[in-house]
Structure formats: structure tokens, C-alpha cells
Amino acid sequence: MKKNLSSISIIKRLVKRDIKMSFIPFIFKMIPFYFVYILYNVLFIFSQRGYEIIDVKNTVFNIYKGCEYITNLVNQNLNSGFQFPIFWLLINAYILYVVGDYISNDMKCNGKYVLIRVGKIQYIYISKVIWASIAIIIYYGSLLAITCVLANLNYSGVYKIMSEHYNKIGSIELIAQVFILFSMTSIAVSAIFTALSFKIKSLYAFLVSIVLYATSVFVESKFFIGQHSIILRHVPFEYTHNFTILDSVVFTVITWSCFFIIGYKIIIKTDIF
Template sequence: MRPIRILFRRDFIHGFQLNFMKWILAGVVLVLIVLWAIWNRVDGENKGILILVNILEGYAPGEGENLKLPADWLAIHILFLYVIGQYTSEDFRVNGTYIFPRVRNPWRWWVSKILWTVLSVVLYYGLLLAVGFVLSLLLLPAILPVKGLGEFELLMAAVLLSSALTLLMGLLQTVLSLWFSTIMSFFVTLAVLMICCYVQSIWLPGDYGMLIRSTYLETHNLWDLTAAFLYFSVSCTGLAFAGHYVIRGKDVLPKSE
């Protein structure tokens, strides 16, 4: 565990130093997204921080209706993909030759990167919640940011499902970037997100990461989210092993490995 702690501390410091300006830009864009949602709210609805629920709930195309682009939902996920960017793949290509012989096991390096991605998701959604809370408090002063336990649970369900989807997409982009170019991995992940918007299937993460497609909206029973988190747990675990497989096949690994 000690090598993983050392690597994770390095990723925490080095990763956020390299991506500092990206985080600043992310904060600005999140402010704009929330402001846009507040500006376009329907009078009497979407009050307080629950505006974030409308941003994060996703999109479920109705039968016979014209397709719409869930721009705010897509922006939230695309922005995170931009923030984590090429840090893992660049570190692998630039520093892998020096790090892997020292840690003796590429799995430790990869676990550190997974933990860094998880932490990035937590901080990202923490930033989004902070932006939503402050702006709703300032611009909608007559409305409490969260009114009652029911609204809080609805908000948390939207955040948990969306963050799980964001983590899965972040890991997918990271694994692909180890195999292909950073640009290609980004556009492949973007294509998966676009497919999730318009194709409803039990095999796609969109059906599990969008609150609007969840039975929780009807039952308000947190147990209805179990299938979603089981899906994301299995998928993220599969990507973790796929990333390790890719790393072990690269030339930067010592021959003893």
C-alpha cells in the first residue's frame, strides 16, 4: 500500500498542478451552465439548487417527438473529459520508463491513476454543487437552495448517477488514451456519450446514469438505484483490468514484468 500512497500523493500534486488552468476554466464554464439553467427556468419550477437536477437528469427521447440536444448534460461530461485530459497517458509515455522499475508493479501505478480519476470526479461535482448553491442563493434569494429531505434525496440521486457515469466515461477515455492517441480517445468517448443520449438500451451506461430514465423518479426508493451502481461497478472494474492489460503490453515495462 505504501507505494500506492506515494504515487497517489504525487498524482494529487503533479496532476492538479498541470491541470490548474483547466480547473479554473471548468469553474467558469460551470458557472455559465448554471446561469443558463437559471435564466431558462420555468416560473414556479426548477427553483433553488434543484436546477442542477434538470441539468444532470439527462434526456429521454419520447416516441414521435423531435429529438433535442441535451446541451447542458453533455457539457457537464465533456468538460470533465477535457479537465482530466491527457495527464495519465502523458505520464505513462514520459515517465513510465523511470517509474515502473521503481514501483516494480505497473498495477500500483495504474491504481494510483484510477484513484486520481475518482478524486477528480468528487472534486468536480463538489465544485458543481458549490456553484449551484451559491448562484441559487444569490439569484433566487426568496428560495431556499434545498427545501426538505425529499428534494435533497432527489438532488443526491441525480448527482450520484451522473458522477458514476462521468467516472465511467473518464476511465474509458483514459484506457483508450493508453492505446490510441488522446484526440482519438476523446472523440470515441464523446461518440459513446452521444449514443447514450438517443439510444435507450440496458447495455449502454446512459440508461443507468440518467435520472430521468430511472424508476427512482416514480418510487423515490433509493433501492431502485442498486442496478445502476451494480452496472457502473462492473463496468469500471472491467476498465480497470483492461487498462492494466494495456499497460503490461507496452515496451516501457521492464522485461522482468
């Protein structure tokens, strides 16, 4: 790249390169997941026919709701009904795998070449962070679009009295909340993964990130990152902890910022190739 290019121009070119280089691998990795995701949606919709409302709001809610606090279930004598939200974890984990795999492989295979071209490794790091955010946004946008289309195609307005909390939120608001919470959480976790992967193997960084998600299910602290993509633990579905979408946005932004800085400091001091 030309030396007279500004830092912003270099980063823009690197992001474009990442988008171009990752496009085919991203598509191939997403095809099997899209198949599983569509199948899960279809099976859920079929299971609800006849006694449950099938619409966008109900379908999105049930696919992405996660789980309640265990203490809430205990207080309601429903603790025996606790089920670990496996599909919630899968949705969160798969995009981390896709993003992490591309970043790791590209840095190993092309990192030295790109570094020679741009001169500063921090440009590569920043471009990877931006690319990861773009990929995550596209990922959740596409998943929600699939769910909305399938729900509309199978619409069934069977009357059923829903909970008071459920009725407090509209379809568009729910979709927006799901998109924001899942995207922001994944972007924050991707920053954690990237920073860790400069110090430990990518596989271990991935496993640590998954553990962070999984342990969040069993605790009530807002400092566990996975909490921030569990819909049932946010207002208006749960008021005991008064956990709002704004709380999650603020926490994930702070988390992302901290680990972005940590990763930045690590990468300029470490020979990662």
C-alpha cells in the same frame, strides 16, 4: 522508492504524487469551465424569474436532467420537441478530457522515470485509476456546490404546480442521486478511456468515449453507459423502464471492474512508453 515498501505504501505515494503533480494543471483547466458553468447557471436562473420556482432542487434538476427517452416523447406526440442535451454531454465530457489529458501526458513525460523508481508498471496504473476517481468526485462535488450556492442566493418561491414524479423526490435526495449517477458513470467511462488509450491514441480513445455518451441519448438499452447519468430516465422521473439508481450503480461498478482488469492486463504486457 525504497524496496522494502509494501505495494499499498507505494501506491499511496504514487497517488499523492499524482495529486501534487496534477493540482496546478487541474485548476488551470477548470477555470474556463467553471466560468462557463457559472454563466450557464446564472442565465438559467435569470430565465426562470417570475414564473418558475428558483431553489436548489429545481435548479439542480434542470441543469442535470438530461433528456427523456425519444419513444416516450413520440408516444406523447412531443417528438418534435426533442433537444439533444448538449450541456449534459459537456459536463460529462470535460472531466474525461481533464483526467485523460493528465494521465496521457504524465505517462509520456514521466512514465519511464516513475517506473524505474517503483519497479512495477501496474503500481502506476492503479494509482492513476485511483487519482482519476478522486478527481471526478471533486469535480462533481464542486459543480453541485456552485449550483446550490447560486440557487440559494437567488431563491424565489414562486408557486407552481410541479409534476407528480418531481414531487416524489426531495432536494437532498436529488442532489445525492445526481452526484452518484454522474460520478459513477464518469469513473466507469474513465476506466474505458484508460484501457483504450493503451491500444490507440488518447485522442481516439476520448472520441470513442464521447460517442458512447452521445449514442446513449438515442437508445433505450441500459448497456449504453451514458444512460446511467441521464436523470430523466431514472425512477422517480420515468417508470416505464423501471430504471433505478441501484441499476446504474451495479452496472457502472461492473463496467469499471471489467475495464480496470482489461487495462491492467494490457499494461503489464505492453510497452506504452
